[in-house]
Amino acid sequence: MHHAHSEPSQTQEPRSLIREFVKRSPSRAAALIFVAAALFFAIVLSLPIAAADGNRTPLPDAIFTAVSAVTVTGLTTLDTATHWSFFGQAMILLAIQIGGLGIVTIALLLARAVTRHLGLGDKVFVQQSLGTSRLGEVGSLLRTVVLTTLAIEAALVAVLIPRFVMIEDNWWEGVWHGLFYGISSFNNAGFVSHAGGLGQFDGDYWILTPIMIGVFVGSFGFPVYLTLIQHKWNRKRWTLHTKLTLGTTTLLLIAGAVAWGAMEWGNERSIEHLSIPDKLFHALFASTMMRSGGFAITDTSESNPITLLMTDALMFVGGGSASTAGGIKVVTLAVLFLAIVAEARGDRRVMIGGRTIPDGTLRLAISVTFLGATLVLVATGLIMMISDEPLDRILFEVISAFATCGLSVGLSEELHPAGKYVLSLLMLAGRIGPIGLAAALALKQRNVLYSLPEERPIIG
Numbered sequence: 001m002h003h004a005h006s007e008p009s010q011t012q013e014p015r016s017l018i019r020e021f022v023k024r025s026p027s028r029a030a031a032l033i034f035v036a037a038a039l040f041f042a043i044v045l046s047l048p049i050a051a052a053d054g055n056r057t058p059l060p061d062a063i064f065t066a067v068s069a070v071t072v073t074g075l076t077t078l079d080t081a082t083h084w085s086f087f088g089q090a091m092i093l094l095a096i097q098i099g100g101l102g103i104v105t106i107a108l109l110l111a112r113a114v115t116r117h118l119g120l121g122d123k124v125f126v127q128q129s130l131g132t133s134r135l136g137e138v139g140s141l142l143r144t145v146v147l148t149t150l151a152i153e154a155a156l157v158a159v160l161i162p163r164f165v166m167i168e169d170n171w172w173e174g175v176w177h178g179l180f181y182g183i184s185s186f187n188n189a190g191f192v193s194h195a196g197g198l199g200q201f202d203g204d205y206w207i208l209t210p211i212m213i214g215v216f217v218g219s220f221g222f223p224v225y226l227t228l229i230q231h232k233w234n235r236k237r238w239t240l241h242t243k244l245t246l247g248t249t250t251l252l253l254i255a256g257a258v259a260w261g262a263m264e265w266g267n268e269r270s271i272e273h274l275s276i277p278d279k280l281f282h283a284l285f286a287s288t289m290m291r292s293g294g295f296a297i298t299d300t301s302e303s304n305p306i307t308l309l310m311t312d313a314l315m316f317v318g319g320g321s322a323s324t325a326g327g328i329k330v331v332t333l334a335v336l337f338l339a340i341v342a343e344a345r346g347d348r349r350v351m352i353g354g355r356t357i358p359d360g361t362l363r364l365a366i367s368v369t370f371l372g373a374t375l376v377l378v379a380t381g382l383i384m385m386i387s388d389e390p391l392d393r394i395l396f397e398v399i400s401a402f403a404t405c406g407l408s409v410g411l412s413e414e415l416h417p418a419g420k421y422v423l424s425l426l427m428l429a430g431r432i433g434p435i436g437l438a439a440a441l442a443l444k445q446r447n448v449l450y451s452l453p454e455e456r457p458i459i460g
Contacts, residue, residue: 074190074406185214190294219319294406326404
């Protein structure tokens with residue numbers, strides 16, 4: 001059979017080169033694909049057709065918006081509703097959808113392309129991205145991931161459209177807004193298609209509740225959906241990852257709502273004038289959004305400084321692994337916390353729920369956290385050199401970019417182009433970051449055949 005295929009050897013070469021590259025480092029390939037997608041959308045958004053006034057959008061803004069959409073962050077330098085044309089908004093929505101399916105789907109497609117001979121590194125990468133060991137079923141996993149996403153989005157859109165059709169002047173505007181918010185909320189993107197954001201719908205629970213639920217569910221991550229689809233509510237069969245994700249997420253949601261409510265209760269610039277049920281809803285909404293959603297009903301820049309500081313902490317943690325949320329991820333936090341508890345008790349091993357957490361996982365959690373903190377520190381320093389804004393505002397915007405959250409104190413639009421590029425790079429690093437990094441680190445498991453004597457340096 002092979003002699004018939006002797007001519008097109010030229011076309012085989014680039015393809016086999018690509019396959020070789022993907023096989024050697026799928027995490028790097030996924031990162032490159034992300035960067036390429038951001039560049040593609042940046043070029044499209046800088047075209048005159050993408051802007052409402054028919055002029056070219058300045059390149060720093062086009063790049064910033066494209067990166068923000070592809071990394072599902074939601075930080076903007078321009079008002080999404082007024083600056084972009086319908087074509088521009090549709091492109092942003094497409095970028096959000098691609099970015100949301102993003103890393104996981106890319107990982108799976110790459111694994112599929114390479115699946116003829118998956119090396120250990122690729123297996124680790126797909127397991128990191130999906131938390132699954134069933135690599136033979138990459139195709140069915142891919143289908144599950146895409147169908148789950150589309151099903152949840154469709155449900156959100158179906159709930160939102162009737163309400164928007166009632167409010168808007170034209171039914172097609174209502175349909176568009178319903179579609180936009182459905183996709184933007186599940187993907188934790190935080191982009192809004194109304195001038196001035198969601199503030200005008202304060203008190204409209206028919207709109208705000210689905211958006212809040214969409215963000216909350218979107219932050220679980222695909223490994224959790226796969227477990228829930230397989231084992232439903234049979235908690236005994238859940239993976240440790242699923243238990244840790246859902247447990248920590250719920251805990252952070254409640255703690256965040258209580259803290260935000262307590263700190264903002266008497267703030268006349270945000271919620272002081274509201275009734276108690278409205279205040280409680282605001283607190284729950286804010287807590288959901290802080291971890292990655294990026295939608296806001298009240299003006300974030302009017303929050304008390306201590307509220308901003310607590311928001312910084314929650315944004316830095318982010319949502320579930322392999323989800324559309326950013327940050328260092330809730331399971332990373334859970335593992336670090338369990339390690340501290342084990343250390344305080346004097347346990348040799350970190351144990352939870354009848355399982356032992358391997359040392360390698362603990363080292364990864366430390367690496368991811370330390371790397372995240374370093375990225376935030378460096379970016380904050382760079383922007384302090386460019387801008388003379390106060391530190392708390394800069395830190396807030398930087399953590400929001402790193403954690404692809406999208407809550408903003410309005411700094412992004414005021415920054416010098418250099419500052420916009422710094423935040424753009426940070427959003428990419430935050431989106432590809434921990435998981436791509438984790439995979440890249442996991443590939444380098446060296447077998448050392450000798451051991452050296454132990455000696456403990458003094459710590460603390």
